[in-house]
Every structure is written in C-alpha cells, then in structure tokens.
Amino acid sequence: MNKERPLTTISKRVFRVLSGFELALICLILLFLLTFFSTVEQQWIGLHSTIKKYFDLDSFFVVPRNEHDKIICFPLPGAYWVMAVLTLNMILGGIVRMKKGWKNAGVLVSHFAIVFMMIAGGVSSLSKVEGMMLVTEGERSDYAQKYHRPSIEVFKYNEQGERQAPLIIKSEDLNHLRPTDVLRANFANEDFHFEITGFFKATNLFKASNEQKGKEDGPVVDGFFLREAVWNVDNELANMAGCYVSVRDQENQEIEKLILWMGNSSPVSFSHQGQRFGVVLTAEIWPMPFEVELNESVGEYYPGTRKASTFQSSITKVTSNERTDYEIYMNHPMRHGGYTLFQSQWSDAGERPYSGFAIVTNPSDQWPKYSLYIATVGLLGHFVFMLIRFAGGSARSKEKPKS
C-alpha cells in the first residue's frame, strides 16, 4: 500500500504536467517559432524542402539555418511531434480533466472537435498521397507522377519493342543518397545488380562535346555528364535528379555504365543475356483506377505575365464500365473512390493547351470539415446555453421584490 502511494503521486504529477496549461503554452510558443523559422527558411530552400524539414514525421529535431547554412536558432523539436504533444495535452486537459456537465457540454464538444482536427492532420501527414497528372487537350491519361519522389524503373522490352511491367527502386532508397554514396540494388529474378553513384537531387545534363567538364562534375558516360545545379527554390518541380548506374553481373563485372537524368523522359538501355532492358529515372509513376480524357482546357493569364490566373477543364472520367463528364474549376474537384482530382496548372504554351491535375488520396480529407461542423455545433450550443442562463438570471433578478 505504501509502495503504491509514490507511484500514484508520480502518475498524478505526470498527468498534471501533460494536461496543464503550461505545456499547452510551451507547445504554442514552439509552434510559433517553428512556423516563423520555417517561413523564413522557405525563401532559401523552397516550400517542399521546408515542409519536409520542419513538419515531417521523421523530423524529431530541426536546426533553423540561413542561406549560408549558418545556424540561426537553437534546435527545435519537429512540428509533427509538438502537435502530437499538444493533441495529447488537449485530450487530457480539454476533455479528460475538464469538468463534465451540461454547463460545459458545448465547450467539451468544441475541444473534441479541435482534437479531431489535430488527429486529421496527423492521419493526413501519415497517409496522404499526392501526385500530378498532366493532360494535353484532346488526349488522355491514366497515371499521375509524384514529382518530389524520383524513382528508377527497370523493365524488359518484349519482341514487339513494348515495355513490360517495371521493377522500381523507390524514392525512399534514393532521396537520402549523397553524391559520394554507393547504393547496390539487387533485382528479384535477375542475375545482375545496379551500383548507383553520383546521385544529385538537382542536376543538369551536359553534352561533353559542348561543355567543358569541371572537377566537381560527374564522369562522362555516353558523351554526357552531370553537373550539380543550384536548387531551384521558386520552381521546385524544375529540379531534376540525376545519377550514374553501373550494371554488374554476379561476378561483379561491369556490363554497362549508364547515365540517368530525370529531365530525360525516354529510357536508356542495355542488353544482358539476349534480353534488352530499359532504365529510366522518373518521378514516381502512380497508376490511377480511371482514365481522364481532357475535352477542353481554358484559362487566362494575369495581365503581362505567363502566370495563370484562372483555369478550368472539361473532362470525361472513363472507368471499365462507364464514362462520366465533369467540369473541374476552383473549389470544384472530381472525386472518385477516395481520389480527389483538382486542377492546379494550366498553360497554352504548346500547340494545344494542357491542364495539370493535382490528385490526392487522403482518408482524412473531409475530417477537418466535419470537425468544423462539430465545433460550430458545440460553440453554438454553449452560446445558446449561456444566453438562456443569462436571460433566466436577468428575469429572476427582475422578479425579486425590491426591498
């Protein structure tokens, strides 16, 4: 009995700390600092890199730096984990610890809605998948590409010269590579392997006959070499990854040396034991369960610029058993079995205009909306309750005889 007492005291203390206003305040200050420094750093490293650095699940601590890579603040905990702690704090302090009763019912419901919204953010961060589908007017597409996820696809050609289903080296294995790293990739049922070297996240491909190769540049392969490029902050999609691949047999003898660049949409190839293989470095391909036919793509630019101000598209969604027409415009996406497709790009720079559709799957897509509904109901209920109490109190005080 005596032994239980300290434990109870400790757990009570822990509960008090976790549910306290102090912790909420610390979390909110940290979130302010994280938002401030991420906004500042965004101008130097770009939006996507900033989100990854500050808000990712695997970002436990972040060190804010300036454009010269100098530390500008003490290390801060990752925003994802601060929000996780704040959510726990809200649950314990705003729901568990709060006094229950009709008087607080509305506030309790609102707190629940806020927790629900925080959880929606967490689920979204963990399970949201997004990609971009580009379709030229009059054409169709059945895939999107995940632009910040470079992958290497290796495939066989059949006798008709058609590509077979590829084996994929995922971006998870490539994105952490530094130019000096060597990654060995073994393929199921193939008696060769790859040694991937010189991986640059942003590169240009140069023809050796046209450009003087510098000391820092990659080696010349097939008359080309890679040069690391400055990360394009304003247009992160323009950053093209590149690398070298040494194809090796079981005895580790080099079969072929390849140069891969994401800006090159067509594959390079090698042959091994009478079979031709294609290799391409591409933004990860994401097959869709439907086809999109772009019937019409219209838009306008801001005056004097090539930046689209408004755009909309007429599409036909084609599945195995039906064709459905949709109009896609601002705040009017197409939804299909958990996929949300909305237009985010438009250009008429080519022979025909094209539309860029952002495609997102997110199980918690609608949760923030629901949480807002719940919070509205909760606060409205609370205000009505308070109004009635106030009105009742006023009436009673009027009824009291003046002494």
Added chain:
Amino acid sequence: MRHFVLLAACAVPLSGCHESKPVVEVTETRRLTLYDQERLGNIVDQPPLDWRLIPPTRFRNINFVSGPDDSVEIFLGNSSGTALENANRWLRQFGLNPAESDQDFGTIEVLGREALLVEAEGTYNPGMGAQGGEGYGLVGAIRASASQLMTIKMVGPAEVVAAKKSDFIDYCQSLKQTEGAIIQQETPQTPNNPEIE
C-alpha cells in the same frame, strides 16, 4: 532545464545524420499505364539487341550507340529543308560532290513512305566541333512528308557501318507510328548546342 539543454545538445549532431542503405532488394512493381506506351515522336521501334539507347539531344530524338567501344552512332531526328538538301549536306560531310536529284539515291520504305537511302564513305567532318575522322562510313535514310522531314542516320568506322547496314535497313523498315501524346522532350542543358546532324 538542464535536461532540455542536454537533449538539445545531442540533437545537433544527430539532426545532420541521414543513414543511406548500402543494399536494397528491389521487388516492387506496378501495372502498366499509358506512360509505358509513350514514345518520342510517336515512334515504336525494334532496334537490334546490340544497339544501346543513350540520352536524346536537341536534334536526336532517338539516340543509339553500337559497335566496338560504342564507335557507331545511330540516331533519328527531324530536319528542315528538302530530302535532297539534307542528303547533299551529309555527302558534303564526307567531302563528296552533291547529287543533282533524288534519283541519284536508292530508296527504302519508312513508315509507309519512300525514303532516300544515302551512303557515303571517306573522311568524315561533321563540323561544329563534333568528332570525325578518316575511314568513316554513313548509311542514312531521309523520309519527307507534308509536315516534316525525318532523318535516320548511322555513322561510324566504315567496316562496322557496312556490317550493320542490313540491321539499319531492317530497323528503318520496322518503325511504326503509334497513337498517343508526343512527349515534350526536355533538352539537355547545352547552352551552346550547335549540333546539326
């Protein structure tokens, strides 16, 4: 407070650590999509096994190397002008006299149309800084249509080019046009790209 400082101090070196896997077992695949059917210039081809695709360039939509030390280049592109003008430009690269008419060349069928078959041998001087030399050979096909001029060219050491001539003709005759999007090919960043094939 002391604990927080200690934790923060540990975080500084750790924050820079990114462990990269030295070996990955690649098993993931995906179903085929329209992406896998896209072809530069809508051309479906069946090259010989010993032709190896390398990155395309501004004037080489489809770009192969073959032969010992990749000494033979085979490439497909588009050009301007007439078929005869292009054929004569190729002949001049070998120091040969220009032909007077299309009738001076043999023909093969490429994508359902007759194409000029240009052959040359000698000292190759492609110009514009590109590498040439003595003992080179050329076999090329030029297909004119209302909208564009397609050129397919094989150049390299004369004896290797001669040995690969039948492969080249088979390749040209195997080309097929496919439906679908013409890929807007990113051009390699060659600021002074002077090549004219």
